Amino acid sequence: MSSNKTHHREKIAILFFLLFLAMTGLMGRLIFLMIFRSEHYGAMALDLHERERTIKAARGNIIDANGMVIATNRTVCTISVIHNQIRKADEVVAVLSRELGLQEDEVRKKVEKYSSREIIKTNVDKALGDQIRSYHLEGVKVDEDYKRYYPYDTLASTVLGFTGGDNQGIIGLEVKYEQYLKGLNGKILTMSDAAGIEIENAAEDRIEPVAGQDLYISLDVNIQRYCEQAAYQVMEKKGAKRVSIIVMNPQNGEIMAMVNAPEFNLNDPFTLTMDAGVPASDKEKQDLLNKMWRNPCINDTYEPGSTFKIVTAAAGLEAGAVKLDDNFSCPGFRVVEDRKIRCHKVGGHGSETFLQGMMNSCNPVLIDVGQRLGVDNYYKYFEQFGLKGKTGIDLPGEASTIMHKKEDMGLVELATVSFGQSFQITPMQLITTASAIINGGNRVTPHFGVKSVSTDGSSVNTFTYPVKEGILSPQTSETMRYILEQVVAEGSGKRAQVNGYRVGGKTATSEKLPRSLKKYISSFIGFAPADNPQVIALITIDEPQGIYYGGTIAAPVIADIFKNILPYLGIQPTEEKTVSAFRIYG
Template sequence: MSTEHRLIIVALVISLFGVGILVKLFTMQVLSADFYRSLSEHQQTSSATLNNKRGDIILKNKNGKDILAATTRSGFLIFANPRNIDDPTSSYERFSEIIEERGLSVNRDLFMEIASKKDDPFEMLLHRADYSLAEQIKKVNIGGVNVRPEEWRTYPFAGLASHVLGFFGFGKTKQEGRYGLELYYEPELSGSNISESEGDDKIGEAIFEFVKKFLEQTIEGRNLYLTLQLEPQQELENNLEKIVLNYKPSKAGGIIINPKTGEIIAMASRPDFDPNSYSQVDDISAFLNPNVSSVFEMGSVFKPLVMAAAIDTGSVTADTVYEDKGFVMVRSARISNYDGRGRGTVNMQEVLNQSLNTGMVFVGKKLGKNKMLEYFENFGLDEKTDIDLPSEGLGDIANLLGGGDVEYATASFGQGIAITPIQFARAASALANGGLLMRPHIVKEITGPDDYRKIVEPKVERRVFSERTSEEITRMLVEVVDSYLMGGGKGPKHYSVAAKTGTAQIANKDSAGYSQEYMHAFFGYAPAYDPKFLIFLFAEAPKGVTYASYSLGPSFLNLTDFLLNYYEVPPDR
């Protein structure tokens, strides 16, 4: 930018600045004195007008139509200035007559109490009034009853995807995004990052920021278009409701991911909340997303990961055999199969089919400690996934760093190490997609003023194992579904499905050892050799059911049938 152009801009800004001062002072000191004086006094109890037009959060339905998941509505707040209420009874009766026609009401005693506060120029009466009501109030001109424009954040589907969305509410000093996407993308949604310089014109940027802040210029935030899809999200949440109703777990959750791209198709957990009424939630831990923030020992769903690592290194094949006695001693620790029974000579396919702990200890020894740790690290079990959601937890595989025999033996079947559901979904996706570790993401596109558009492309983090390994472990997991899952033959008739269940003891919170409660987990993908989706479900401490195949199996099969139909996937069998 030339010096001459800079001087012209500065001159224009100074002129605008002078006009702005006059307008601003007149507005604040004459037209809106009561409102601005009281705003600081009532900040925590009133819905503030948003100076920036906050961006929308949008998902798609099956037909590709944009569906608003979070948006900003405009209306009016009605407030009283007790200093100007000369006849409280008359003012109340006139005001009450108008709002009662619309099915609204304000308690008479409360109004009278408000009217008596002659030193208080601002008391709220009604929020979110529509235009016609506001115009009627202004037209009738009730002494001391005034209207003011108001904007508020709303979530049209109530609690749907609440842990993904988060909510917009009061922080320490202002209203801002809290939890979920509302927090993670606060700069984009609020518009606070839009003035960031795209080049080196720091003078122009500084001038823009100064004028914007002084004049409270309205800046449009950017819109988020999600990878989440409405119908799969609804179906996932419906199935979680059934799991909670039937088995009353302390927590339950699920993730549906495209294993080839890392796009999250659906994500939900229970208990959830309604972001429209977040202030009614007593326990703020309910706002945390356990799919992202909580770590669990996953149990036998880990077995395919370890088996794939052993196949990839040539340590075992599906036909490798070992002698199963029902238990194995590792130093002084006795490790048993879930039922304590021995099967004699069995191969690796049967280890997955019957979920044999002793078989996985055998696989772990064949793989070796160093290689097991290397693959766990390549799976990303000791790192965050960098999903675009806040408060992501970090997996804990520190037990393996000491090199203990028992620790590696139990890790081979998913005990003694803990990871987040999103970490597991990412790692399991590598089984399905040919061996690639993908970065999971929620936002697909960001748009904004001045034709701004940013596409979030799929990101490959690294290759974990070969395509041949992926195909072989998939074939083995298809056999699990066809022959053993819930007695065998329960999968879709004309589709190949790869899946595995897991049931793990839950560690004591305040002492060493394990409780008598169990973590249930289930994952699977379909069609197995060209997957359109991967489903992961979990239930912490379900009641009245022993195995994950029964607590989570029906929901997995329901979701699989739904998604195959939803995506109109042609049969592969």
């Protein structure tokens, strides 16, 4: 009996000891959590009771060369609900569905959903947001937000680009300069009780947003609008598929205008234009939208045709392979290996100098210059002029030149490249290279961005761009200006003449692939004043109907643009007559 009592006492003692250890451990853990982890769990508790709403930062404006705002913001509202704070769910559903034009079932699903916050609708007009706020519905939040707005609708749509629902840039300058434009979002912090109901009269913490910087660009609204008008006129007149125009300062690369007609509405970028077609599926619609948003000036390549003779001529002069008074003969074709390559003039130009060959846009003359240079030398200048790389323009998605590999380039390929066929470049690449050839030999980087400025003016970022100097000699550049002035004065570019101004340029009519379709791109590149170029412009007319020669339909458009924008830019006319076409220069 005594041994049993002793045995039970031992068990009780062990049990008490184990309980003591457990209590000691729990007390130790409690002390550890209360003293050493108090901040951590205090923060967790705070997070549990805090409600956070984002205050969107105002996106920076985009401002043109004259200080005109061409991309800005409109105040809109985001309507949302917090389930635990709603006391009259039926009333909330009825008001929101009626005011926002939504289905009651759609609104009710969000109102009855257990979540910290459900967004009912974004981009609500501010007046409507204020009206919803006036109902004082518990659990309904009306937060002011910003929506991108473009005052000129379609102006420079493929250049400016647009933003998505999150107000982030999608294409164009909007995405290229995102880091400067986007700003820094703020926050509103409110307290709620254990049930998630917002505590009345509780302190509200705000972290104010920081607005994005304003972007100043070289694009001039007045020049852009005039070029767009000219593009639409020739597109309608010639039944063309598309018309692109670039106007640039060849001395520093600042782009004054870039048109891709038809443009689209930046305030409604997800609605297809009438020209885009009718989609059969969502995927097809997205493909059509992507096509509508493309910027052919930088995204698409084409065979430049005779405008590229500028490059062949400059390379030949720079290498000493040809001089202005060198004599050539054009019977209407040139035989290279087993190929008979024709001139645009079937009967030929007969005997002519190199200068006259350029004025006549004679293929055989340029083929001969290319053959004199040879593949190695021609390829060297092709790379030296910067044609193998990209221009570095401050727009996304620039395409590269599509050119034969040097080892695959025979005499026939050399002949066709010499007058602008069998390879492809972008219009931007062509005008950039031509600028270097006429500006004294400096390859500039084409660009729109000039500077970004904070809203209070305290921070200014001035953008700089690379310049590759000496891609050809000033003497060759001067000779090329003279040649191209003669092309306009008495050659194939006569329709580009502007009364009182010295204009240089080159026409082109290139046949699209496949050749069997007989579709063409008509183009003209021109600059003024010819002796000291301040403006260079390129127009490409895609698939014009009827007469399609660049000298006939493209050159007059540039002449009309120059007639209007040269005085606007303060470039004074000169009384000096154009020098004779037969002067031997350089």
